[in-house]
Amino acid sequence: xxxxxxxxxxxxxxxxxxxxxxxxxxxxxxxxxxxxxxxxxxxxxxxxxxxxxxxxxxxxxxxxxxxxxxxxxxxxxxxxxxxxxxxxxxxxxxxxxxxxxxxxxxxxxxxxxxxxxxxxxxxxxxxxxxxxxxxxxxxxxxxxxxxxxxxxxxxxxxxxxxxxxxxxxxxxxxxxxxxxxxxxxxxxxxxxxxxxxxxxxxxxxxxxxxxxxxxxxxxxxxxxxxxxxxxxxxxxxxxxxxxxxxxxxxxxxxxxxxxxxxxxxxxxxxxxxxxxxxxxxxxxxxxxxxxxxxxxxxxxxxxxxxxxxxxxxxxxxxxxxxxxxxxxxxxxxxxxxxxxxxxxxxxxxxxxxxxxxxxxxxxxxxxxxxxxxxxxx
Amino acid sequence: xxxxxxxxxxxxxxxxxxxxxxxxxxxxxxxxxxxxxxxxxxxxxxxxxxxxxxxxxxxxxxxxxxxxxxxxxxxxxxxxxxxxxxxxxxxxxxxxxxxxxxxxxxxxxxxxxxxxxxxxxxxxxxxxxxxxxxxxxxxxxxxxxxxxxxxxxxxxxxxxxxxxxxxxxxxxxxxxxxxxxxxxxxxxxxxxxxxxxxxxxxxxxxxxxxxxxxxxxxxxxxxxxxxxxxxxxxxxxxxxxxxxxxxxxxxxxxxxxxxxxxxxxxxxxxxxxxxxxxxxxxxxxxxxxxxxxxxxxxxxxxxxxxxxxxxxxxxxxxxxxxxxxxxxxxx
Numbered sequence: 243x244x245x246x247x248x249x250x251x252x253x254x255x256x257x258x259x260x261x262x263x264x265x266x267x268x269x270x271x272x273x274x275x276x277x278x279x280x281x282x283x284x285x286x287x288x289x290x291x292x293x294x295x296x297x298x299x300x301x302x303x304x305x306x307x308x309x310x311x312x313x314x315x316x317x318x319x320x321x322x323x324x325x326x327x328x329x330x331x332x333x334x335x336x337x338x339x340x341x342x343x344x345x346x347x348x349x350x351x352x353x354x355x356x357x358x359x360x361x362x363x364x365x366x367x368x369x370x371x372x373x374x375x376x377x378x379x380x381x382x383x384x385x386x387x388x389x390x391x392x393x394x395x396x397x398x399x400x401x402x403x404x405x406x407x408x409x410x411x412x413x414x415x416x417x418x419x420x421x422x423x424x425x426x427x428x429x430x431x432x433x434x435x436x437x438x439x440x441x442x443x444x445x446x447x448x449x450x451x452x453x454x455x456x457x458x459x460x461x462x463x464x465x466x467x468x469x470x471x472x473x474x475x476x477x478x479x480x481x482x483x484x485x486x487x488x489x490x491x492x493x494x495x496x497x498x499x500x501x502x503x504x505x506x507x508x509x510x511x512x513x514x515x516x517x518x519x520x521x522x523x524x525x526x527x528x529x530x531x532x533x534x535x536x537x538x539x540x541x542x543x544x545x546x547x548x549x550x551x552x553x554x555x556x557x558x559x560x561x562x563x564x565x566x567x568x569x570x571x572x573x574x575x576x577x578x579x580x581x582x583x584x585x586x587x588x589x590x591x592x593x594x595x596x597x598x599x600x601x602x603x604x605x606x607x608x609x610x611x612x613x614x615x616x617x618x619x
Numbered sequence: 620x621x622x623x624x625x626x627x628x629x630x631x632x633x634x635x636x637x638x639x640x641x642x643x644x645x646x647x648x649x650x651x652x653x654x655x656x657x658x659x660x661x662x663x664x665x666x667x668x669x670x671x672x673x674x675x676x677x678x679x680x681x682x683x684x685x686x687x688x689x690x691x692x693x694x695x696x697x698x699x700x701x702x703x704x705x706x707x708x709x710x711x712x713x714x715x716x717x718x719x720x721x722x723x724x725x726x727x728x729x730x731x732x733x734x735x736x737x738x739x740x741x742x743x744x745x746x747x748x749x750x751x752x753x754x755x756x757x758x759x760x761x762x763x764x765x766x767x768x769x770x771x772x773x774x775x776x777x778x779x780x781x782x783x784x785x786x787x788x789x790x791x792x793x794x795x796x797x798x799x800x801x802x803x804x805x806x807x808x809x810x811x812x813x814x815x816x817x818x819x820x821x822x823x824x825x826x827x828x829x830x831x832x833x834x835x836x837x838x839x840x841x842x843x844x845x846x847x848x849x850x851x852x853x854x855x856x857x858x859x860x861x862x863x864x865x866x867x868x869x870x871x872x873x874x875x876x877x878x879x880x881x882x883x884x885x886x887x888x889x890x891x892x893x894x895x896x897x898x899x900x901x902x903x904x905x906x907x908x909x910x911x912x913x914x915x916x917x918x919x920x921x922x923x924x925x926x927x928x929x930x931x932x933x934x935x936x937x938x939x940x941x942x943x944x945x946x947x948x949x950x
Contacts, residue, residue, distance in 0.1 A: 260749050261755075264746055264763060268763045268766065271778060272769070275780060287792065289792065290797050416625070419626060423630055424634075424637070427638075428677045428678050428681065431637075431677070432674060434674060439671040439674070447675070448949070452941050452945040454686050455941065457690060457934070457938075458886065458927065458931055460906055460909055460927045460930055461931055462693075463913065466685065469684070483633075485685065488686060489685065491685075520645075520674070521642065524674075549771065549772075549773070550770075551889075551894075552890065555914075568770055568773075571773065572772055572893070572894050575772075585776050586780070596770070597765070597768050600765065604761065612834070
């Protein structure tokens with residue numbers, strides 16, 4: 243619509259290109275993690291994830307058999323075996339680390355003392371000697387192999403079982419669902435009172451809620467932990483549910499009040515004239531009409547609680563059975579720093595649920611953001 | 620299984636408890652002050668004065684215990700010693716002023732404070748402007764918005780993988796080093812290189828927050844009246860001029876909201892630093908420093924609380940600004 247006629251098509255191109263570039267930049271990190279989580283662990287370490295669909299070339303060495311493995315074949319002594327693992331293809335081999343690709347598959351190399359070594363295409367090697375072998379340590383055969391791309395769900399099965407992510411998944415759900423539902427209930431009533439009931443101090447309370455939106459929850463950790471210990475709640479689910487309810491309540495009240503205040507006055511007035519009590523108005527009129535706002539907050543709170551690490555670290559115990567997924571992920575980052583197959587699969591499991599919720603309920607999330615964009619993290 | 624029962628039991632009990640309270644207390648009020656008989660008028664008035672507090676009661680109680688009390692309690696703890704038994708006055712704050720780690724954290728927080736909101740808002744504005752003009756805009760928006768759903772810890776894993784380092788000559792599996800090597804550079808140990816590593820951590824938060832900025836700014840851009848844009852085009856303004864002189868000035872208010880919201884997130888930034896560097900190699904920030912004093916080794920609640928109060932003090936101006944805005948809107 244805007245722009246001069248002559249520059250218009252080139253501008254459209256530039257805009258499309260810029261958008262494509264941004265989308266690419268913003269999705270590549272997550273995409274790389276997804277690809278990595280599906281790759282074979284040896285391949286992850288051998289090549290970048292962007293090379294995943296291609297055959298990878300790997301250089302390695304294997305040790306030939308030792309003296310006990312030899313068999314006599316007439317005049318000569320032979321050690322035989324195979325240098326390849328399943329799925330690999332031999333490209334070249336060698337006997338010297340300075341020239342590991344000296345021979346092609348099928349060649350025969352002549353070594354010192356009248357020995358010979360041959361490695362066939364299928365990886366079968368044959369080391370021969372005119373005299374009996376005496377070594378206790380096998381000689382090194384350098385191989386260059388081609389490995390076709392291999393994708394697997396092994397990483398996922400492994401982290402769900404052995405790394406305790408399955409338990410953590412359940413724990414996270416246990417924390418998240420009540421911590422999402424309870425604040426909605428409490429906030430809905432409070433929001434109705436703040437929106438549609440006249441009483442002294444209302445403006446002050448609304449201001450207080452807006453103020454509490456930004457209180458850093460770091461402040462709350464020690465006092466609340468001490469409080470929970472004093473009243474015998476200790477560390478556990480009850481404590482973390484209450485804590486998340488408290489931390490989510492200001493946003494819930496703020497969002498819901500803003501929404502309820504915008505509902506048409508006539509409906510509520512006419513219900514009052516008909517003799518409906520506040521409780522009836524709230525239950526029959528306000529609550530059903532406020533569904534979009536309730537959904538918005540529910541998504542916010544769900545994402546926030548699911549993704550939280552700090553509150554869970556402080557208010558839940560830190561044994562393996564008690565950790566939530568962010569906690570396990572954090573622990574794995576420390577203990578399994580370089581094992582990307584484990585980290586990638588774990589991270590992907592922990593972000594899968596929020597991503598599904600995000601894509602399914604994006605509309606409500608956007609609406610909620612637009613209604614209450616004063617809260618940060 | 621037991622856990623599942625506990626959780627569903629809590630949901631049922633919580634929901635039932637809430638409903639019972641609101642419903643029961645309302646009925647109790649109606650019974651105590653019936654809107655009938657000789658004193659109906661006076662009773663209705665008194666019931667009307669009490670009822671809001673029945674609706675608000677649970678919320679006020681929880682807000683008071685879980686947000687107001689901790690602020691006051693932390694302020695008090697900051698004036699006491701490590702285990703909160705002896706009053707030490709301003710000693711903890713004096714210690715803060717002299718502590719080099721605190722200086723480092725404060726400096727880094729300021730660096731984050733300048734960089735992250737600025738770049739997130741600028742990228743968000745660009746994304747909003749270009750995605751509104753293309754056919755596949757809503758798809759593009761979804762993709763840029765997506766990191767918002769990912770936890771800071773998950774994002775930490777994702778980006779740590781990008782910054783991964785292998786020795787020179789080895790095959791790089793981290794995207795950043797692979798690009799550097801492809802263009803003939805030498806691979807770097809990104810996260811342990813002081814000063815610049817802070818910016819690499821900031822990149823994670825910018826990546827997450829840009830979508831948030833985009834969504835809000837996009838709505839604001841679409842709210843600009845068509846006439847002002849058409850008039851500018853008729854006057855011969857080029858697209859850039861339309862954007863920078865007509866559109867942006869009209870959405871300053873929204874930009875300010877986005878900026879301050881991200882600023883609050885930045886002041887509290889914890890998880891990203893905690894999982895990626897744990898504040899080492901010069902990347903310490905206040906929230907992580909506080910965590911160290913409160914939960915690592917021998918806890919010092921006095922010093923930890925003092926740092927928490929500093930974070931609170933940094934947030935306060937924005938809090939006041941928000942309250943003033945909210946009150947203005949209500950009138």
